[in-house]
Amino acid sequence: MSDLLEFKNVTKTYSHGLLSRVSTTALNNVSLKLETEQPTIMTVAGESGSGKTTLAMLLLGFIEPTSGQILYKGKNIHALRGEERMMFRREVQAVFQDPFAVFNPFYTVDHLLTVPIARFKLAKSKNEARDKMYEALTAVGLRPGDVLGRFPHQLSGGQRQRINVARALVLRPKLLVADEPVSMVDASLRANILETLRGLQKNYGVSIIYITHDLTTAYHIANSIVVLYRGAVMEAGAVDTVIKTPQHPYTRLLIDSIPWPDINRRWGETAIKVRESDLSDHPSVGCRFSSRCPLVMEKCKQSPPLFRLSEHQAASCYLYEQNPAIDPEKLSELLPV
Amino acid sequence: MTPVLQIKNLQVSYYTDAGRARALDGVDLTLTAGEKLGLVGESGSGKSTMALAMMRMIKPPGRIEGGQVIVDGTDLMTLSEQTMLKARLSKIAYIPQGAMNSLNPVTRIGAQMVDAIKAHDEGSSRADIDRRCKLALESVDLSSSVFKMYAHELSGGMKQRACIAISILLKPKVIIADEPTSALDVVTQRQVMETIDRVQKQIGAAVILIGHDMGLMAQFVDKVAVMYTGRIMELSSVRDMFTDPKHPYAQALIRSLPNLENKGVFNGIPGMAPALLQLPGGCAFHPRCSKVMENCKTQRPPSTTISGGRILECHLYSEKA
Numbered sequence: 001m002s003d004l005l006e007f008k009n010v011t012k013t014y015s016h017g018l019l020s021r022v023s024t025t026a027l028n029n030v031s032l033k034l035e036t037e038q039p040t041i042m043t044v045a046g047e048s049g050s051g052k053t054t055l056a057m058l059l060l061g062f063i064e065p066t067s068g069q070i071l072y073k074g075k076n077i078h079a080l081r082g083e084e085r086m087m088f089r090r091e092v093q094a095v096f097q098d099p100f101a102v103f104n105p106f107y108t109v110d111h112l113l114t115v116p117i118a119r120f121k122l123a124k125s126k127n128e129a130r131d132k133m134y135e136a137l138t139a140v141g142l143r144p145g146d147v148l149g150r151f152p153h154q155l156s157g158g159q160r161q162r163i164n165v166a167r168a169l170v171l172r173p174k175l176l177v178a179d180e181p182v183s184m185v186d187a188s189l190r191a192n193i194l195e196t197l198r199g200l201q202k203n204y205g206v207s208i209i210y211i212t213h214d215l216t217t218a219y220h221i222a223n224s225i226v227v228l229y230r231g232a233v234m235e236a237g238a239v240d241t242v243i244k245t246p247q248h249p250y251t252r253l254l255i256d257s258i259p260w261p262d263i264n265r266r267w268g269e270t271a272i273k274v275r276e277s278d279l280s281d282h283p284s285v286g287c288r289f290s291s292r293c294p295l296v297m298e299k300c301k302q303s304p305p306l307f308r309l310s311e312h313q314a315a316s317c318y319l320y321e322q323n324p325a326i327d328p329e330k331l332s333e334l335l336p337v
Numbered sequence: 338m339t340p341v342l343q344i345k346n347l348q349v350s351y352y353t354d355a356g357r358a359r360a361l362d363g364v365d366l367t368l369t370a371g372e373k374l375g376l377v378g379e380s381g382s383g384k385s386t387m388a389l390a391m392m393r394m395i396k397p398p399g400r401i402e403g404g405q406v407i408v409d410g411t412d413l414m415t416l417s418e419q420t421m422l423k424a425r426l427s428k429i430a431y432i433p434q435g436a437m438n439s440l441n442p443v444t445r446i447g448a449q450m451v452d453a454i455k456a457h458d459e460g461s462s463r464a465d466i467d468r469r470c471k472l473a474l475e476s477v478d479l480s481s482s483v484f485k486m487y488a489h490e491l492s493g494g495m496k497q498r499a500c501i502a503i504s505i506l507l508k509p510k511v512i513i514a515d516e517p518t519s520a521l522d523v524v525t526q527r528q529v530m531e532t533i534d535r536v537q538k539q540i541g542a543a544v545i546l547i548g549h550d551m552g553l554m555a556q557f558v559d560k561v562a563v564m565y566t567g568r569i570m571e572l573s574s575v576r577d578m579f580t581d582p583k584h585p586y587a588q589a590l591i592r593s594l595p596n597l598e599n600k601g602v603f604n605g606i607p608g609m610a611p612a613l614l615q616l617p618g619g620c621a622f623h624p625r626c627s628k629v630m631e632n633c634k635t636q637r638p639p640s641t642t643i644s645g646g647r648i649l650e651c652h653l654y655s656e657k658a
Contacts (some may be wrong), residue, residue, distance in 0.1 A: 157380065186549050189605065189606075194603055219597070259526070261554075263576055268555045
């Protein structure tokens with residue numbers, strides 16, 4: 001089986017200015033793999049500062065990793081040139097968080113859709129281009145007559161976000177990176193957009209990396225989940241297992257803090273141990289969650305490896321050290337597709 | 338219990354080149370001390386307009402065109418601009434949407450708190466003011482060192498809690514929180530909501546929580562009001578709203594929510610919210626309603642109270658009454 005995308009021990013460090021020696025590790029030794037044959041939806045979850053957007057930027061080739069490699073179809077994405085580079089640009093598409101900021105207010109929606117068609121020479125005639133546009137818009141549940149010829153300000157947030165998905169779709173991508181695509185959209189429209197994304201995976205065979213802090217939507221759309229905290233993988237596995245039976249103290253805290261729209265399920269009882277005001281110094285060695293962890297042990301001063309808990313679940317925590325440790329590079333083997 | 342807040346037939350319009358948009362079209366609401374009300378609705382339904390109207394902070398081209406907002410026996414709409422200045426923060430306080438942008442970046446948090454107290458109680462001594470500021474910071478779980486800090490030195494959740502501290506300085510009767518956590522992570526969100534809950538109990542204020550996160554509403558409020566095109570479609574206790582919503586719009590809204598049981602089922606609400614400039618006749622929801630009847634297209638449904646003190650604007654229930 002060939003890999004569509006592979007993260008090989010990727011680390012990204014941001015340094016603060018020229019003179020300062022302090023640097024922030026946004027992503028620490030992350031290895032991931034997506035296969036070509038089986039399109040899947042993988043969630044990357046975490047709070048702000050967890051490195052999830054860094055991961056998206058790395059994946060899209062906007063920034064280079066400090067160490068490690070990102071391979072697309074077996075080739076380092078920063079070594080791609082010419083034809084191959086165009087191919088990568090076409091096949092890896094993104095949908096960003098803010099549907100209000102990504103449009104040029106002076107152009108109509110048509111422009112946004114025709115430019116990629118022309119740029120990548122996807123249509124031989126005007127009619128073919130039009131058909132492609134109509135098809136993509138219909139696929140995301142929009143009526144072409146409703147949106148074509150309109151300016152962005154004449155459309156709702158949900159419509160704009162679906163046009164973004166349609167724009168990605170005309171290029172027939174293999175991989176879609178969706179960075180918080182629904183966090184700025186009304187709750188009633190979220191369902192529509194998530195439905196659209198899932199339809200893409202099912203009907204068009206697009207793999208999706210869904211980046212979010214919202215575990216509720218992650219649960220509904222994804223097959224697998226990777227939970228990040230300050231750049232390190234805390235827990236990973238099948239989305240059902242991880243969200244229903246979280247094992248890592250951090251994942252438990254996250255899931256306990258979800259406000260479920262169900263009055264019989266009260267907000268978590270687990271107290272939030274440390275207020276962030278006391279958190280000015282994050283541990284640079286050892287488990288990154290240790291300063292906030294209610295179950296912290298002496299051992300946590302050393303970085304815990306990933307322990308395999310079941311076929312489809314692993315947590316990076318010494319609470320589970322009786323379980324077999326697994327190589328971080330093998331992480332994606334336990335993610336179901 | 339005597340109500341601490343009464344809103345009667347509040348109306349706000351925005352005048353644009355294309356015509357008059359009725360953002361708030363006759364809203365009635367009553368809250369008692371200590372009560373928590375959630376105000377939900379899609380964007381453009383008038384939630385934030387309602388908050389601004391209650392604070393009398395609507396700016397042109399918007400205009401408050403009628404109605405009363407009675408807080409603690411005083412109708413805010415009749416106050417002079419001077420007295421209204423005093424009423425803000427001491428009678429009714431507002432926690433704005435983006436805490437990131439609402440603190441002054443060039444003055445210390447403490448100075449902003451002192452300003453707020455001085456503007457209302459000119460006579461108080463420096464020691465007294467300091468004591469009150471420290472208490473307020475303490476009650477939102479911020480250390481007193483925050484008093485000397487600038488906004489950029491605080492994290493998002495801390496900024497939001499600093500805003501809460503300012504809003505409770507003068508022990509207002511009503512606190513309006515407009516999406517106080519929409520920019521925050523789940524864990525921080527829980528901290529902030531727990532903070533609001535605690536200080537609200539301490540000072541016995543009524544709280545109006547504005548937002549579209551139904552999950553947050555389920556966890557936090559006592560009553561929920563569902564707004565659509567500037568009107569309250571349904572007002573029910575939180576339990577009734579989540580277990581047995583009555584209005585077709587509220588039903589669709591509840592059905593669209595994800596939970597652990599219905600994995601992979603997405604029930605979006607078909608259609609989109611109408612533009613306020615061209616509202617459909619009759620009930621504004623009728624083009625999207627699954628139970629639309631003939632009279633919904635022509636007659637606006639009257640406000641009807643059904644058992645359990647639930648208030649509905651829908652012909653399905655007005656006929657039986």
